[in-house]
Amino acid sequence: MTTTTPSSQKQDAQPGRVARLGAVGGDWLDQRTAGGGLVKFLGRKIFPDHWSFMFGEVALYSFVILLVSGTFLTMFFVPSMDEVVYDGVYGPMQGAHMSRAFESTLHLSFEVKGGLLFRQMHHWAALVFMVAIFVHMFRVFFTGAFRKPRELNWLVGFSLMVLGMVAGFSGYSLPDDVLSGNGLRVVDGLMKGIPIVGTYLSMLLFGGEFPGHDIIPRLFTIHILLVPAAILGLIAIHLTLLVLSKHTHYPGPGRTDRNVVGFPVFPVYAAKAGGFFFLVFGIITLISATTAINAVWIYGPYDPSPVSAGSQPDWYMLWTDGGLRLIPGWEFTIFGYVISLNILLPMAIYGGLLAFLALYPFLEAWVTGDDREHHVLDLPYNNPVRTGLGVAWITIYLILALGATNDLIALKLHLSINDLTWLFRVSIFVAPVLVFYITKRLCIAMQRHKRGLALHGVETSKVVRMPNGEMLEIHEPLNEYDRWVLVQHDDFRPLKAGKGVSALRAKATSFFFKDYISPVTPAELREALDHAAHEKHEIDAVTGGDYTVPSAKVGH
Amino acid sequence: MKALAARRHHPMALLVILLLALVATGGLYAAFQPRTAQAETYTADDIQQGEALFLANCATCHGRSGEGLQDADGNTLGPSLIGVGAAAVDFQVGTGRMPMENSGAQAWRKPPQMNEEQTRQLSAYVASLGPGPSLPDEQYLDPANGDATKGGEIFRINCAMCHNAAGAGGALTRGKFAPTLDGVEPKHVYEAMETGPQNMPVFNDDNLTAQDKNDVIAYLHALEENGSPGGLSLGSLGPVTEGLYAWTIILSLLTACAVWLGAKAK
Numbered sequence: 001m002t003t004t005t006p007s008s009q010k011q012d013a014q015p016g017r018v019a020r021l022g023a024v025g026g027d028w029l030d031q032r033t034a035g036g037g038l039v040k041f042l043g044r045k046i047f048p049d050h051w052s053f054m055f056g057e058v059a060l061y062s063f064v065i066l067l068v069s070g071t072f073l074t075m076f077f078v079p080s081m082d083e084v085v086y087d088g089v090y091g092p093m094q095g096a097h098m099s100r101a102f103e104s105t106l107h108l109s110f111e112v113k114g115g116l117l118f119r120q121m122h123h124w125a126a127l128v129f130m131v132a133i134f135v136h137m138f139r140v141f142f143t144g145a146f147r148k149p150r151e152l153n154w155l156v157g158f159s160l161m162v163l164g165m166v167a168g169f170s171g172y173s174l175p176d177d178v179l180s181g182n183g184l185r186v187v188d189g190l191m192k193g194i195p196i197v198g199t200y201l202s203m204l205l206f207g208g209e210f211p212g213h214d215i216i217p218r219l220f221t222i223h224i225l226l227v228p229a230a231i232l233g234l235i236a237i238h239l240t241l242l243v244l245s246k247h248t249h250y251p252g253p254g255r256t257d258r259n260v261v262g263f264p265v266f267p268v269y270a271a272k273a274g275g276f277f278f279l280v281f282g283i284i285t286l287i288s289a290t291t292a293i294n295a296v297w298i299y300g301p302y303d304p305s306p307v308s309a310g311s312q313p314d315w316y317m318l319w320t321d322g323g324l325r326l327i328p329g330w331e332f333t334i335f336g337y338v339i340s341l342n343i344l345l346p347m348a349i350y351g352g353l354l355a356f357l358a359l360y361p362f363l364e365a366w367v368t369g370d371d372r373e374h375h376v377l378d379l380p381y382n383n384p385v386r387t388g389l390g391v392a393w394i395t396i397y398l399i400l401a402l403g404a405t406n407d408l409i410a411l412k413l414h415l416s417i418n419d420l421t422w423l424f425r426v427s428i429f430v431a432p433v434l435v436f437y438i439t440k441r442l443c444i445a446m447q448r449h450k451r452g453l454a455l456h457g458v459e460t461s462k463v464v465r466m467p468n469g470e471m472l473e474i475h476e477p478l479n480e481y482d483r484w485v486l487v488q489h490d491d492f493r494p495l496k497a498g499k500g501v502s503a504l505r506a507k508a509t510s511f512f513f514k515d516y517i518s519p520v521t522p523a524e525l526r527e528a529l530d531h532a533a534h535e536k537h538e539i540d541a542v543t544g545g546d547y548t549v550p551s552a553k554v555g556h
Numbered sequence: 557m558k559a560l561a562a563r564r565h566h567p568m569a570l571l572v573i574l575l576l577a578l579v580a581t582g583g584l585y586a587a588f589q590p591r592t593a594q595a596e597t598y599t600a601d602d603i604q605q606g607e608a609l610f611l612a613n614c615a616t617c618h619g620r621s622g623e624g625l626q627d628a629d630g631n632t633l634g635p636s637l638i639g640v641g642a643a644a645v646d647f648q649v650g651t652g653r654m655p656m657e658n659s660g661a662q663a664w665r666k667p668p669q670m671n672e673e674q675t676r677q678l679s680a681y682v683a684s685l686g687p688g689p690s691l692p693d694e695q696y697l698d699p700a701n702g703d704a705t706k707g708g709e710i711f712r713i714n715c716a717m718c719h720n721a722a723g724a725g726g727a728l729t730r731g732k733f734a735p736t737l738d739g740v741e742p743k744h745v746y747e748a749m750e751t752g753p754q755n756m757p758v759f760n761d762d763n764l765t766a767q768d769k770n771d772v773i774a775y776l777h778a779l780e781e782n783g784s785p786g787g788l789s790l791g792s793l794g795p796v797t798e799g800l801y802a803w804t805i806i807l808s809l810l811t812a813c814a815v816w817l818g819a820k821a822k
Contacts, residue, residue, distance in 0.1 A: 051811070051818030058810055092704040092778040110785070120786055127802040128810070135807070178712060178721065179794065272817050279813045287806055292786030293798050298722045298779070300712045308716040309726025309734065315799025405796045410727035416661070417727045 043266035048249035052139045057273060058132035059160075060235065061280040062125045069122040070224065076108035076115060077101070079174065079220035081213045090297055098176075098301030101216045105175040105296055120288035126168050127293075128284060130316040133161050137357075141390050144378035145248045146361040148371065153241040156234050158358045163231050165316055170223040172294075172314055176216055179294075181302035182311050184215060186321070193343030211304060248377050253484040257375045310408055315401070322400030323349055326425050353396060360389075367508045368492055381450075382489040384443035385512045391439045392432040399428045440515070447517040453478065454486040454520050455528040462547060464539050472539055474547055477532060487520045598680035606681025609674055613655045622685045640751065641688020642679035647747035649675045651740075653754075661731035662754050689750045689760075696766045697742040702774025710768055711775050714759065722792035723776060728755055738780065742773045 030036040047053075080100040086093045088103070089110050108115040137157065140146055146154035169187075173180040188210045192198040207214030246260050255261045263269055299308065313321055323346030330341040364386065365371075380387045402409065403424040410417040457477035464472050478486075492513045497506035611620065617634030619625045624636030637644075648654035649670050653663035670678065683690070695701055712721060720726045723737030732755050737745065749769050752758035759769070783789075790797040 049818055051814040054814040054818060055810075058814070090782075092708050092775055092782070094705050096705050096709065116786055123798075124802070124806070127799060128806055131802050131807055132810070178716075276813065276817055279817075280810065283806065283809045283813070287801075288787075290787045291801065292784045292789050294795070295722070295784065295786060295789070295792070298792065300708060300721065303712070306712045306716055308712070308721035309718050310720045310724065310794050310796075312795045314795045315802065318796070318799065407727040408793055408796055410731070411725055411733055414731070416729075416731035418730050 042243070043264065043270075045243060045265045046260045046262045047247050047265060047269050048260060048262035050250060052143075053247070054276065055132045055136040055139060057276055058280055059129055059136055061277045062129040062132060062284065063231065063235070064277070065125040065281060065284055066122060066129060067228065069118045069125060070228075072118045073108065073122055074224055076104060076112050077174065077220075078104040079217045081176065081211075081216050093297060093300075096301060099216065101174060101176040102296070102301045105177075109297070117285075117288055120291075120293050121284055122171075123293045124288050124291075125284050126171065127315065128280075130161075130164050130168060130314075133157075133164055134316075137161060138390070138394075141360070142380040142387055143248070143250075144374065144383060144386065147374040148365065149245045149373050150241075150248075151361040151365070153238060153245065154361050155358060156238045156241065158354075160231060160234050160238065162354070163227055163234065167223065167227040167231065168314055169317055170219045170227065172317075173219050174216060174223060175294075175296045176302045177296040177299040178302055178306055178308060179296075179299040179311055181211065181304070182307050183313050183317075185210065185304070186313075186324070190343055190347065193340040193347075195337065195339060195344075211302070246375060248375050251376050251379065251485050251488050253481045255376055257373055260375065310411075312404055312408075318404040319353075319397050319400035320346075320350055320404075322403030322424075323347075325406060326400075326403040326421060326428065353393065356393065367505065367512050370490075376488070378489065379485075381443040381446040384440040384447070384515070387443050388436040388440035392436040395432045395435045396428060399424055399431060403428075444515055444517060450486045451517055451520055454483050455525065456532065460547075462549060464542055466538065466542060472535055474539060475532060475535075477529075487525070489519060491516070491519045598676075598683065602677050602680035603684045606677035606679070606684075609670070609678050610681050613669075614678075617656070622682060637682050637685060639686040639688045640682060642683040642691050643689040643747040644751040644753065645679040645682045646675060646691055647744050647751060647753055649678055650747075651744055662733065665735060689747075692743060692746040692750065692769075693766065696770040697746060697773060698770075699742065699774040699777035702767075702770040702772070702777075704771070704774040704778040706768075707771030707773070707775030708778075710764065711772050714764070715772070718756075720792070722789075723779060724792040737776055740776075742777070745769075745773050745776060 026036070078100045082100045083097055084100050084103050086096045086098055086103055086106065088094075088106055090106055093106065105119075109119055110116070140154065140157070169183070173184050188202050188206065191202040191205065194201065202210065205215070205218070206212040207218070247262070249255050249261055252261070300306070312318060324343070327342045327346055330345070332339055332341070378386075403421070406417050406420045406424065409415065410420055457475040460474045460476050462474045464474060466472060492509070493516070494510040494513050495501045495506050497503045610618075610622070614622075614634075614637075617625055618637050619634070622637035625633040627633055645654075648663070650668060652666040652668040655669055656663045657666055668675070679691070682688075711723075715723075718726050718728065718734035719737055720734075725736035726734045728734060734756070740748075746769050747753075748756060749759040749764060749772070750761075764772070784792070790801060
């Protein structure tokens with residue numbers, strides 16, 4: 001007794017002292033900032049719980065890692081194209097001529113302590129940043145989270161994706177190695193392919209004829225100042241809009257367009273999100289410590305003449321290379337000027353793909369004419385055409401990316417690069433249509449299945465023979481909670497032209513909603529439940545309520 | 557004066573000059589032409605043994621006397637081997653590419669079918685068919701004698717466009733390819749540059765000197781010695797494999813964490 005009492009007193013006293021200290025400190029801060037209300041507001045903010053909501057967080061955390069590792073890199077990287085003779089530790093470059101940018105990259109990789117790890121963390125985090133943005137975007141798209149009131153935030157997110165590509169590409173070009181120089185050469189070619197202004201644009205960017213002496217310092221400013229500032233600003237807007245319009249939640253009992261069901265930020269989400277940041281940080285560090293990325297010393301210092309086999313941009317830029325590889329060499333001359341369709345057409349396609357992505361929420365809102373606020377997400381199969389369009393978009397994107405890797409596929413699968421190019425040329429037209437149709441039909445099939453499930457419950461594969469010879473299968477009805485998810489979704493029908501509906505919109509609604517599975521109506525459900533009760537009564541009369549199969553009974 | 561002038565106009569004078577010119581040209585050519593096979597190191601017995609091996613293993617495609625064969629449609633079954641030299645045989649047979657496993661876009665590397673002695677005998681026989689590049693000098697095969705930096709420059713400008721900057725290999729048209737250079741013996745690297753096997757261009761001594769070739773060998777050696785300082789190289793295939801890694805392994809790890817955190821505490 002005497003030994004335990006003082007220690008327990010100590011335990012009681014300590015948190016009290018800390019809490020008092022916190023209260024005093026908090027009060028001191030609050031009197032000067034009046035931030036207490038905001039902290040309370042954010043701390044009580046409710047977030048729903050689902051793993052698929054966490055990829056936006058991954059993007060945010062990898063951006064933080066990018067800022068931290070990037071700051072480290074700027075302390076050693078010299079963005080200069082002055083020519084120097086290498087005199088560092090990497091043997092096979094001794095005495096080679098190179099730009100100071102490349103030399104400082106070698107220096108920071110091989111001579112600065114932890115330099116290579118930081119370079120690899122920066123680069124892997126960039127890849128993860130873009131992967132997370134895409135996965136997050138897919139989630140938002142396929143669940144219809146972009147609907148009112150979140151169309152603006154979709155556009156902000158879209159801009160973040162585009163800025164991420166700019167950030168990645170400008171950073172990938174900084175070390176001034178052969179591979180990144182080849183990438184810049186492609187950009188130069190793309191710009192010069194634009195009629196009339198192309199050469200002026202190229203001269204403007206490169207400060208003269210490619211490659212010039214200005215591009216690395218300019219990209220440096222873009223990469224470490226302009227783009228990150230823009231990304232930070234947009235992230236702030238993205239998160240503010242997220243807080244203002246609240247987070248969406250998956251359909252479920254008690255979840256409506258007027259509430260959010262989840263946990264408050266403090267303490268549950270603060271802990272989870274904080275922990276998740278360290279998990280992301282840990283995973284990126286682990287990968288960076290064990291897996292090489294962008295070994296610039298192998299590519300060598302930039303020189304406009306060599307182009308290595310297997311030259312590709314980072315993955316998020318692959319699709320922009322694919323179109324250039326797949327398009328035939330179509331060009332024609334008009335008044336002595338070459339019009340390069342082999343550049344203009346792919347660029348038009350890229351623009352179209354991006355525009356579709358950016359404008360889809362507005363397209364869908366126009367088709368449905370839906371002006372309500374949506375906070376409950378769609379399950380992807382409940383909107384077959386949207387899901388089909390999304391998957392078709394991904395298919396085009398994938399084919400373009402595969403087109404950009406045609407040489408590696410040919411090499412590793414022992415195929416002819418010419419055949420592959422033709423395969424991709426054909427499939428970029430055929431595959432999206434096919435995939436759209438298949439996805440749409442699969443969604444409709446799932447809807448049909450779920451409809452049956454909602455009405456009749458789960459088939460148990462146990463069949464009972466009635467005295468009159470009729471076979472009845474025992475169905476296990478769903479509980480109310482599970483059934484709710486299957487019967488809550490919206491239902492749209494095609495519109496007829498006229499009465500303020502344009503012919504175009506009538507066609508669009510027909511395209512979206514011509515094929516549908518009618519949702520379960522309350523009357524249908526009541527009838528199905530009555531029927532099930534009646535059947536259960538008959539079955540129980542025969543089996544006495546014991547649903548074990550005869551063989552199992554024998555076993556007993 | 558007159559007699560001198562008359563002798564100068566002797567009708568045979570022109571012929572003599574022509575003859576002298578021919579001898580000089582031929583002699584100079586003989587002196588400066590690419591070094592022929594070191595036929596002197598091969599014995600007549602080597603050549604004879606080589607011929608027997610040739611008839612048994614190679615003649616089906618290359619012809620009974622190495623003159624090359626065509627099928628009825630005029631497609632080449634096997635090219636003529638007259639003048640390809642010992643270096644070509646040592647490369648093709650020494651790396652197992654010949655005898656060819658099956659016809660296709662290109663001969664594949666496989667464990668050599670001929671042992672060293674048999675390869676030497678075949679080389680002797682083919683070298684005896686006509687003068688061609690001989691086996692490389694040992695001193696040019698030692699990476700220590702080369703300048704890796706210079707070799708790196710030569711490699712990036714001349715070789716990397718097909719073989720990849722890391723020597724990981726690359727695709728060519730219609731199923732042809734430039735093979736990986738990882739683990740290829742210096743001798744075979746040299747011979748490949750010298751003879752241009754399969755779809756490879758010839759880099760003879762006028763193009764890349766013996767010392768240049770030695771530099772390339774030194775660079776490839778240095779690449780192998782250095783390994784991958786950053787960790788797993790993912791096949792040194794560049795951004796595509798890195799992107800694939802990000803989309804598969806890293807995304808799986810992140811998703812697993814997300815699912816774990818998203819799971820409700822029971």
